[in-house]
Amino acid sequence: MLPSIPRLEDYDVSPVNGFLPTDPPVELLPDSYYAPWERIIKRLQAFVLSRRLREQVDILPVLSTDYLRSEPEWRRAYSVLSMIAHAYIWGGDSPLERVPPSISIPFLDTCRHLELPPVATYASVALWNWKLIFDDEPVDLHNLSTLQTFTGSTDESWFYLVSVAIEARAAPIVPLMLDAVAAARENDARFVTEALRSFAETLDDIGSMLVRMYDSCDPHVFYHRIRPFLAGSKNMADAGLPNGVIFDDGTGNSEYVQYSGGSNAQSSLIQFFDLALGVEHRPTGETRQHGPPAAAPLTPSNNFIQEMRTYMPGPHRRFLQHVASVANIRDYVDSHRNNRALCTAFDACLAMLRAFRDKHIQMVSRYIIVKSRESRSHSRSLSPQQASKTKLNLANVVHRDSEGRKLRGTGGTALIPFLKQARDETGEPAIDAWARRLLGNGPGDGIPGVRMTKMGEHASGEMEVVGLAGTWSVDDSEGGICHW
Secondary structure (H helix, E strand, C coil), X not given: CCCCCCCHHHHCCECCCECCCCCCCCCCCCCHHHHHHHHHHHCHHHHHHCCCHHHHHHCCCCCCCCCCCCHHHHHHHHHHHHHHHHHHHHCCCCCCCEECHHHHHHHHHHHHHHCCCCCCCHHHHHHCCEEECCCCCCCCHXXXXXXXXXXXXXXXXXXXXXXXXHXXXXXXXXXXXXXXXXXXXXXXXXXXXXXXXXXHHHHHHHHHHHCCHHHHCCHHHHHHHHHHHHCCCCCECCCCECCCEEECCCCCCCXXXXXXXXXXXXXXXXHHHHHHHCCCCCCCCCCCCCCCCXXXXXXXXXXXXXXXXXXXXXXHHHHHHHHHHHCCHHHHHHCCCCCHHHHHXXXXXXXXXXXXXXXXXXXXXXXXXXXXXXXXXXXXHCCHHXXXXXXXXXXXXXXXXXXXXXXXXXCCECHHHHHHHHHHHHCCCCCCHHHHHHHCCCCCCCCCCCCCCCCCECCCCCEEEEECCEEEEECCCCCCCCCC
C-alpha cells in the first residue's frame, strides 16, 4: 500500500504562506511578565553599540516559559532569546563562551518545545521575524519589515526580507506539487505537466527576487556588520571559541555545545524543491558514480544539506521526511519519456532551479569572497601595533576544523565547493538529451554539445565575474552568507 500524501495541517505548513506562518508573527509577547526580554530586544542595537548589552543581560531575572500560551508566542520567545544570545556572545571586543542562566534557561525550554537547537536559525531571523506594513495587502517584498535585527540597519532587514518574500512567493508550489504526486499516482499526465510548468515559472520568479538583494543590502555592511552576529559556535576556535559555548542552566553541569550558525540551507522550501524534483545531493566532494564504485572522495564530509534539517522546526523536518517517502515525479516523468510536453516541463524546472543556484553563487561571491580578500589585504597592511589594538572581527578570521581544513561561513561548510556541487547535482535528473547537454558539466552520457556555462567559470572550478568592481575571481575561499 502506498504511503499517504502529507497533509499540510499536520506539519504546521500554511496552505497560503508555505513554511511561513499563515498569520504574521506576534510583534510583542502579550504577558507583561516578559517585559524584560522585550525591553532588551527593543534596544538591542543601542546596547550592543554602547557595550552595555552584557551587563543588561547579566542582571535579567530568570523568567519561566510557563506563561507562553500559543505557538506564535513560543516562536516569538525563541526568536528574541536566540538573537539576544548571539548578541551576548559576539557583541563585544571578544566573544564570550558562557551564556548566563537568565537567557539560557528559557532559551533551552523554547528550543525543546519547538524542536530546534539553541542557536539563531533561519526560522528565528527569517520565518518568524517579519510583519506586514499594510495588513490588508499580501506578503510581498514591498509590504514587509522585520521585527528585530542585530544592527538596526536597512541592509540587515533587507537581507532577511528577501528570503521571507521568496518563501511567500513560492508557497503555492508546496500544495501544488503534492497534488502533482497524487496525479502521478492516477497517471494524470496533463495535471503533472501543468503543475511542473507552474513550478518552473515560480522558480524563475524567485530567481528574479533573489537578485533584488543587491538593491538594499551592501556587501561591505553585510560582511563586516551583519555576518558576524549570525555565526554559530561550531569550528570557531580561531574566532575565540575553541570549545564552543556553554548555556548555563544553573545546575552546575552545563557542558560545551557547538552548533552551526544561520544558513539558508535551513529553509525547508528549498529542500522541498529538491525532493519534489528528485534532485539528490551527495556529501561535498563526492562525485556521481557511473559503473563500478568510485574511489573515496578527495574531501569527504557529512552531507551538509541533511545536517541542516536538524536546524528546522520539528514539524517542517518531519514534513520533508514524509515528502521524501512519497515523491514520485522524477520516476513518473522518466517512465513517460515519450510525452514530450511532460519531459520538457520537468527539465524546465531543473533548468530554473539550477539558474537560481547560479545566481546565488554569484551573490555569495560578491558578498563574501571579494570582501574576504579585501579584508585580508587590509589586515596584512596593518603594523603589529595596529593589529594588536584592532577589535576581533569574524570577517577576518579563517576558520578551520580539527584536521586543518578551511571552514567558510556561518553554516560551517566549505562554501563555494558546496554551492557549485549542489548546483551541478540539480541538472542530473534531466530527461531529454538536449537538457542533459544544457544542464550537464561535461558532454554527459557521451553526447557532445554545449552546456550551461557560467560567466568565466573554468574547468578548475574558479569563476570570474565581471562587475562594477572590475573582473574578480571566485575560488575555494572562505564564505558565510547562506547556503541555498
